[in-house]
Amino acid sequence: MGRLVNEFTWSFSRDRALRQCPRAYYYRYYGSWDGWHEDAPAAVRRMYALKKLTSLHGWAGQVVEWTLLTALHQARAGGQADLGYLRRLAAGKLKSDWRLSQYNIHAGGPSSFRIQEHHYAQIDARLQPDQLAPAIQEKVRTAVSHFASSGLLERLCRVSGEDWLHCPPPASRQGPPALPDHLTLDGVKIWIAMDLADREAGGIHIRDWKTGRVHSDDQAQLACYALYALNRWPEASLDRIRTTAVYLSLPGPWEPTIPTPAMLAATREAIQTSVRHMRSLLTDPEKNTAEIACFPVTGDARMCRFCNFRALCPEGHKRMMAAPAPEPEEEDPLAEEEVG
Numbered sequence: 001m002g003r004l005v006n007e008f009t010w011s012f013s014r015d016r017a018l019r020q021c022p023r024a025y026y027y028r029y030y031g032s033w034d035g036w037h038e039d040a041p042a043a044v045r046r047m048y049a050l051k052k053l054t055s056l057h058g059w060a061g062q063v064v065e066w067t068l069l070t071a072l073h074q075a076r077a078g079g080q081a082d083l084g085y086l087r088r089l090a091a092g093k094l095k096s097d098w099r100l101s102q103y104n105i106h107a108g109g110p111s112s113f114r115i116q117e118h119h120y121a122q123i124d125a126r127l128q129p130d131q132l133a134p135a136i137q138e139k140v141r142t143a144v145s146h147f148a149s150s151g152l153l154e155r156l157c158r159v160s161g162e163d164w165l166h167c168p169p170p171a172s173r174q175g176p177p178a179l180p181d182h183l184t185l186d187g188v189k190i191w192i193a194m195d196l197a198d199r200e201a202g203g204i205h206i207r208d209w210k211t212g213r214v215h216s217d218d219q220a221q222l223a224c225y226a227l228y229a230l231n232r233w234p235e236a237s238l239d240r241i242r243t244t245a246v247y248l249s250l251p252g253p254w255e256p257t258i259p260t261p262a263m264l265a266a267t268r269e270a271i272q273t274s275v276r277h278m279r280s281l282l283t284d285p286e287k288n289t290a291e292i293a294c295f296p297v298t299g300d301a302r303m304c305r306f307c308n309f310r311a312l313c314p315e316g317h318k319r320m321m322a323a324p325a326p327e328p329e330e331e332d333p334l335a336e337e338e339v340g
Protein backbone atom coordinates (compact mmCIF):
# COMPACT_ATOMS: atom_id res chain seq x y z
CA MET A 1 0.00 0.00 0.00
CA GLY A 2 1.28 3.49 -0.89
CA ARG A 3 1.90 6.20 1.68
CA LEU A 4 -1.02 8.26 2.93
CA VAL A 5 -1.22 11.77 1.57
CA ASN A 6 -1.45 14.55 4.14
CA GLU A 7 -4.82 15.85 2.96
CA PHE A 8 -6.05 19.15 4.40
CA THR A 9 -8.97 18.50 6.78
CA TRP A 10 -10.62 20.55 9.49
CA SER A 11 -11.89 19.86 13.02
CA PHE A 12 -12.73 21.84 16.14
CA SER A 13 -9.66 20.40 17.87
CA ARG A 14 -7.48 21.54 14.96
CA ASP A 15 -8.95 25.04 15.19
CA ARG A 16 -8.26 25.17 18.95
CA ALA A 17 -4.72 23.85 18.42
CA LEU A 18 -3.88 26.68 16.02
CA ARG A 19 -5.31 29.30 18.35
CA GLN A 20 -3.33 27.91 21.31
CA CYS A 21 0.07 27.74 19.60
CA PRO A 22 0.83 27.88 15.85
CA ARG A 23 4.18 26.09 16.39
CA ALA A 24 2.52 23.17 18.24
CA TYR A 25 -0.08 23.08 15.45
CA TYR A 26 2.73 22.75 12.90
CA TYR A 27 4.36 19.89 14.85
CA ARG A 28 0.99 18.09 15.24
CA TYR A 29 -0.38 18.39 11.71
CA TYR A 30 2.73 18.72 9.50
CA GLY A 31 6.07 17.96 11.19
CA SER A 32 4.95 14.61 12.62
CA TRP A 33 3.32 13.37 9.41
CA ASP A 34 4.61 9.92 8.34
CA GLY A 35 6.20 9.41 11.78
CA TRP A 36 4.44 6.06 12.19
CA HIS A 37 6.67 4.57 9.44
CA GLU A 38 9.78 2.77 10.65
CA ASP A 39 11.87 4.33 7.88
CA ALA A 40 10.78 7.89 8.71
CA PRO A 41 13.57 10.22 9.94
CA ALA A 42 14.18 9.91 13.69
CA ALA A 43 13.10 13.53 14.30
CA VAL A 44 9.76 12.91 12.56
CA ARG A 45 9.19 9.68 14.51
CA ARG A 46 9.91 11.52 17.74
CA MET A 47 7.48 14.31 16.83
CA TYR A 48 4.84 11.72 16.06
CA ALA A 49 5.39 9.91 19.38
CA LEU A 50 5.02 13.26 21.22
CA LYS A 51 1.85 14.06 19.27
CA LYS A 52 0.35 10.77 20.51
CA LEU A 53 0.86 11.59 24.22
CA THR A 54 -2.37 11.93 26.20
CA SER A 55 -2.60 14.33 29.15
CA LEU A 56 -4.03 13.11 32.47
CA HIS A 57 -7.23 15.11 31.96
CA GLY A 58 -7.61 14.03 28.33
CA TRP A 59 -7.12 10.45 29.54
CA ALA A 60 -9.81 10.88 32.23
CA GLY A 61 -12.23 11.88 29.45
CA GLN A 62 -11.30 8.77 27.46
CA VAL A 63 -11.86 6.52 30.50
CA VAL A 64 -15.28 8.05 31.14
CA GLU A 65 -16.34 7.67 27.52
CA TRP A 66 -15.11 4.06 27.42
CA THR A 67 -16.99 3.28 30.67
CA LEU A 68 -20.28 4.80 29.53
CA LEU A 69 -20.19 3.11 26.12
CA THR A 70 -19.24 -0.26 27.65
CA ALA A 71 -22.09 0.03 30.17
CA LEU A 72 -24.56 1.14 27.52
CA HIS A 73 -23.75 -1.77 25.21
CA GLN A 74 -23.90 -4.24 28.09
CA ALA A 75 -27.19 -2.82 29.41
CA ARG A 76 -28.72 -2.97 25.94
CA ALA A 77 -27.77 -6.66 25.84
CA GLY A 78 -29.56 -7.19 29.19
CA GLY A 79 -26.43 -6.94 31.41
CA GLN A 80 -25.78 -5.09 34.65
CA ALA A 81 -25.18 -1.31 34.65
CA ASP A 82 -25.84 0.20 38.09
CA LEU A 83 -23.58 2.79 39.72
CA GLY A 84 -21.47 0.19 41.54
CA TYR A 85 -20.82 -1.64 38.29
CA LEU A 86 -19.96 1.58 36.44
CA ARG A 87 -17.49 2.50 39.16
CA ARG A 88 -15.82 -0.91 39.03
CA LEU A 89 -15.56 -0.70 35.24
CA ALA A 90 -13.99 2.77 35.42
CA ALA A 91 -11.58 1.80 38.22
CA GLY A 92 -10.45 -1.26 36.24
CA LYS A 93 -9.89 0.83 33.12
CA LEU A 94 -7.91 3.46 35.04
CA LYS A 95 -5.62 0.73 36.40
CA SER A 96 -5.13 -1.12 33.12
CA ASP A 97 -4.46 2.09 31.14
CA TRP A 98 -2.05 3.34 33.81
CA ARG A 99 -0.05 0.09 33.65
CA LEU A 100 -0.10 0.17 29.85
CA SER A 101 1.28 3.72 29.85
CA GLN A 102 4.02 2.74 32.33
CA TYR A 103 4.96 -0.21 30.14
CA ASN A 104 4.93 1.82 26.92
CA ILE A 105 7.25 4.51 28.30
CA HIS A 106 10.12 2.05 27.78
CA ALA A 107 8.75 -0.59 25.44
CA GLY A 108 6.05 0.94 23.24
CA GLY A 109 6.22 2.09 19.63
CA PRO A 110 5.55 5.69 18.56
CA SER A 111 1.76 5.11 18.31
CA SER A 112 1.49 3.46 21.73
CA PHE A 113 -0.70 4.92 24.45
CA ARG A 114 1.31 7.00 26.90
CA ILE A 115 0.26 9.50 29.52
CA GLN A 116 2.06 12.80 28.97
CA GLU A 117 2.89 13.17 32.66
CA HIS A 118 4.54 9.71 32.63
CA HIS A 119 6.58 10.64 29.58
CA TYR A 120 7.83 13.87 31.16
CA ALA A 121 8.40 12.15 34.53
CA GLN A 122 6.11 14.62 36.27
CA ILE A 123 4.71 11.71 38.24
CA ASP A 124 6.46 8.68 39.62
CA ALA A 125 5.68 5.97 37.07
CA ARG A 126 5.88 3.23 39.71
CA LEU A 127 2.82 4.52 41.54
CA GLN A 128 -0.73 3.32 40.95
CA PRO A 129 -3.48 5.87 40.16
CA ASP A 130 -5.13 5.35 43.53
CA GLN A 131 -1.84 6.40 45.13
CA LEU A 132 -1.12 9.51 43.10
CA ALA A 133 -3.95 10.75 40.90
CA PRO A 134 -6.83 11.45 43.31
CA ALA A 135 -8.17 14.40 41.27
CA ILE A 136 -8.32 12.27 38.14
CA GLN A 137 -10.04 9.45 39.99
CA GLU A 138 -12.49 11.92 41.49
CA LYS A 139 -13.19 13.45 38.07
CA VAL A 140 -13.98 10.00 36.65
CA ARG A 141 -16.05 8.97 39.71
CA THR A 142 -18.06 12.21 39.58
CA ALA A 143 -18.79 11.89 35.85
CA VAL A 144 -19.89 8.27 36.22
CA SER A 145 -22.09 9.10 39.26
CA HIS A 146 -23.77 12.00 37.47
CA PHE A 147 -24.44 9.78 34.50
CA ALA A 148 -25.87 6.98 36.67
CA SER A 149 -28.12 9.30 38.70
CA SER A 150 -29.41 11.25 35.69
CA GLY A 151 -31.63 8.46 34.37
CA LEU A 152 -30.00 8.88 30.96
CA LEU A 153 -28.73 5.31 30.84
CA GLU A 154 -32.25 3.90 31.39
CA ARG A 155 -33.55 6.23 28.73
CA LEU A 156 -30.88 5.22 26.23
CA CYS A 157 -31.55 1.54 26.97
CA ARG A 158 -35.16 2.03 25.88
CA VAL A 159 -34.05 3.11 22.38
CA SER A 160 -34.72 0.17 20.07
CA GLY A 161 -31.94 -1.22 17.89
CA GLU A 162 -33.32 0.23 14.65
CA ASP A 163 -33.60 3.72 16.17
CA TRP A 164 -29.89 4.01 16.85
CA LEU A 165 -28.19 6.13 14.22
CA HIS A 166 -24.79 6.32 15.91
CA CYS A 167 -23.69 4.25 18.89
CA PRO A 168 -20.04 3.20 18.43
CA PRO A 169 -18.35 0.39 20.40
CA PRO A 170 -16.00 1.52 23.19
CA ALA A 171 -12.58 2.47 21.82
CA SER A 172 -9.91 -0.19 22.11
CA ARG A 173 -6.23 0.43 22.90
CA GLN A 174 -5.37 -2.37 20.46
CA GLY A 175 -4.79 -1.50 16.81
CA PRO A 176 -5.30 1.80 15.02
CA PRO A 177 -8.17 4.01 16.26
CA ALA A 178 -11.37 3.99 14.20
CA LEU A 179 -11.64 6.94 11.81
CA PRO A 180 -14.37 9.38 12.84
CA ASP A 181 -17.20 10.31 10.48
CA HIS A 182 -16.87 13.39 8.36
CA LEU A 183 -18.87 16.02 6.56
CA THR A 184 -17.70 17.75 3.39
CA LEU A 185 -18.10 21.54 3.40
CA ASP A 186 -16.95 23.49 0.34
CA GLY A 187 -14.73 20.57 -0.63
CA VAL A 188 -13.04 20.29 2.80
CA LYS A 189 -13.36 17.21 5.00
CA ILE A 190 -14.70 18.22 8.43
CA TRP A 191 -14.19 15.55 11.11
CA ILE A 192 -17.25 14.79 13.21
CA ALA A 193 -16.82 13.34 16.69
CA MET A 194 -20.38 13.07 17.99
CA ASP A 195 -20.88 10.42 20.66
CA LEU A 196 -24.46 9.24 20.20
CA ALA A 197 -27.40 9.85 17.84
CA ASP A 198 -30.80 8.21 17.94
CA ARG A 199 -34.34 8.72 16.71
CA GLU A 200 -36.43 10.32 19.43
CA ALA A 201 -39.98 11.75 19.45
CA GLY A 202 -40.16 11.82 15.67
CA GLY A 203 -36.78 13.55 15.31
CA ILE A 204 -33.08 12.99 15.92
CA HIS A 205 -31.27 13.55 19.21
CA ILE A 206 -27.47 13.99 19.13
CA ARG A 207 -25.49 13.77 22.37
CA ASP A 208 -21.88 14.60 23.13
CA TRP A 209 -20.14 13.69 26.41
CA LYS A 210 -18.12 16.53 27.96
CA THR A 211 -15.89 15.75 30.93
CA GLY A 212 -13.89 18.98 30.96
CA ARG A 213 -14.84 22.60 31.31
CA VAL A 214 -17.42 24.39 29.16
CA HIS A 215 -15.80 25.75 25.98
CA SER A 216 -16.98 28.79 24.05
CA ASP A 217 -17.30 26.73 20.86
CA ASP A 218 -19.27 23.80 22.35
CA GLN A 219 -22.55 25.02 20.85
CA ALA A 220 -20.90 25.59 17.47
CA GLN A 221 -19.64 22.00 17.61
CA LEU A 222 -23.17 20.76 18.22
CA ALA A 223 -24.46 22.93 15.37
CA CYS A 224 -21.83 21.28 13.16
CA TYR A 225 -23.21 17.88 14.18
CA ALA A 226 -26.67 19.11 13.15
CA LEU A 227 -25.21 20.05 9.74
CA TYR A 228 -23.77 16.54 9.54
CA ALA A 229 -27.16 14.98 10.45
CA LEU A 230 -28.90 16.96 7.70
CA ASN A 231 -26.37 15.63 5.18
CA ARG A 232 -26.10 12.09 6.55
CA TRP A 233 -29.68 11.02 7.31
CA PRO A 234 -32.36 11.79 4.69
CA GLU A 235 -35.11 11.81 7.34
CA ALA A 236 -33.43 14.67 9.26
CA SER A 237 -35.12 18.07 9.27
CA LEU A 238 -33.69 20.96 11.27
CA ASP A 239 -36.83 21.66 13.31
CA ARG A 240 -36.70 18.07 14.59
CA ILE A 241 -33.04 17.89 15.58
CA ARG A 242 -32.04 18.21 19.25
CA THR A 243 -28.43 18.42 20.42
CA THR A 244 -27.21 17.98 23.99
CA ALA A 245 -23.79 18.63 25.47
CA VAL A 246 -23.76 16.17 28.37
CA TYR A 247 -21.58 18.03 30.89
CA LEU A 248 -20.71 15.16 33.19
CA SER A 249 -18.95 17.34 35.76
CA LEU A 250 -22.42 18.71 36.57
CA PRO A 251 -25.47 16.75 37.70
CA GLY A 252 -28.09 16.17 35.02
CA PRO A 253 -30.53 16.53 33.47
CA TRP A 254 -28.75 18.32 30.64
CA GLU A 255 -30.89 20.61 28.54
CA PRO A 256 -31.04 19.97 24.80
CA THR A 257 -30.57 22.78 22.31
CA ILE A 258 -32.75 23.27 19.26
CA PRO A 259 -30.35 24.35 16.51
CA THR A 260 -31.63 27.17 14.33
CA PRO A 261 -30.81 28.12 10.72
CA ALA A 262 -28.92 31.16 12.07
CA MET A 263 -26.76 28.94 14.32
CA LEU A 264 -25.91 26.65 11.43
CA ALA A 265 -25.10 29.57 9.13
CA ALA A 266 -22.84 31.15 11.78
CA THR A 267 -21.06 27.83 12.35
CA ARG A 268 -20.54 27.30 8.67
CA GLU A 269 -19.12 30.80 8.32
CA ALA A 270 -16.81 30.33 11.32
CA ILE A 271 -15.48 27.08 9.81
CA GLN A 272 -14.94 28.75 6.42
CA THR A 273 -13.04 31.61 8.09
CA SER A 274 -10.88 29.17 10.04
CA VAL A 275 -10.16 27.09 6.91
CA ARG A 276 -9.13 30.22 4.99
CA HIS A 277 -6.79 31.25 7.81
CA MET A 278 -5.21 27.77 8.06
CA ARG A 279 -4.67 27.63 4.31
CA SER A 280 -3.18 31.13 4.22
CA LEU A 281 -0.32 29.81 6.40
CA LEU A 282 0.63 27.06 3.97
CA THR A 283 3.52 27.17 1.52
CA ASP A 284 1.40 25.33 -1.03
CA PRO A 285 -2.32 25.17 -0.17
CA GLU A 286 -2.98 22.74 -3.05
CA LYS A 287 -0.45 20.21 -1.78
CA ASN A 288 -1.05 21.06 1.90
CA THR A 289 2.63 21.67 2.60
CA ALA A 290 3.96 23.93 5.35
CA GLU A 291 7.22 25.47 6.59
CA ILE A 292 7.91 25.70 10.30
CA ALA A 293 8.97 29.37 9.97
CA CYS A 294 5.36 30.32 9.12
CA PHE A 295 4.16 29.02 12.50
CA PRO A 296 5.43 31.23 15.36
CA VAL A 297 5.50 30.13 18.97
CA THR A 298 2.65 31.28 21.19
CA GLY A 299 3.10 34.36 23.36
CA ASP A 300 1.21 32.60 26.17
CA ALA A 301 3.96 30.79 28.09
CA ARG A 302 1.36 28.91 30.15
CA MET A 303 0.60 26.74 27.11
CA CYS A 304 4.17 25.39 27.11
CA ARG A 305 3.76 23.87 30.58
CA PHE A 306 1.21 21.42 29.16
CA CYS A 307 2.45 21.07 25.60
CA ASN A 308 3.28 17.60 24.24
CA PHE A 309 6.10 19.08 22.17
CA ARG A 310 8.00 21.03 24.81
CA ALA A 311 10.90 18.55 24.70
CA LEU A 312 11.76 19.45 21.11
CA CYS A 313 10.63 23.09 21.00
CA PRO A 314 13.58 25.36 21.93
CA GLU A 315 11.26 28.17 23.09
CA GLY A 316 9.18 25.80 25.20
CA HIS A 317 12.34 24.28 26.70
CA LYS A 318 13.65 27.74 27.61
CA ARG A 319 10.34 28.68 29.20
CA MET A 320 10.22 25.42 31.15
CA MET A 321 13.69 26.11 32.52
CA ALA A 322 12.49 29.50 33.73
CA ALA A 323 9.16 28.39 35.25
CA PRO A 324 8.05 25.50 37.41
CA ALA A 325 6.26 22.53 35.85
CA PRO A 326 2.51 22.38 36.50
CA GLU A 327 1.20 20.40 39.42
CA PRO A 328 0.79 16.75 38.37
CA GLU A 329 -2.99 16.96 38.14
CA GLU A 330 -3.44 20.60 37.10
CA GLU A 331 -6.05 20.87 34.37
CA ASP A 332 -4.55 21.08 30.93
CA PRO A 333 -5.92 23.90 28.72
CA LEU A 334 -4.99 21.75 25.71
CA ALA A 335 -6.88 18.67 27.01
CA GLU A 336 -9.32 17.98 24.28
CA GLU A 337 -10.61 15.00 22.53
CA GLU A 338 -8.27 14.97 19.55
CA VAL A 339 -10.08 14.48 16.28
CA GLY A 340 -8.52 14.99 12.88
Ligand code: SF4
Pocket residue numbers: 021022023024297298303304305307308309310313314315316317
Ligand atom coordinates in the same frame (compact mmCIF):
# COMPACT_ATOMS: atom_id res chain seq x y z
S1 SF4 B 1 6.41 24.34 23.93
FE1 SF4 B 1 5.20 26.24 23.89
S2 SF4 B 1 5.94 27.43 22.16
FE2 SF4 B 1 6.69 25.33 21.92
S3 SF4 B 1 5.20 24.31 20.63
FE3 SF4 B 1 4.58 23.93 22.72
S4 SF4 B 1 3.14 25.57 23.30
FE4 SF4 B 1 4.24 26.19 21.42
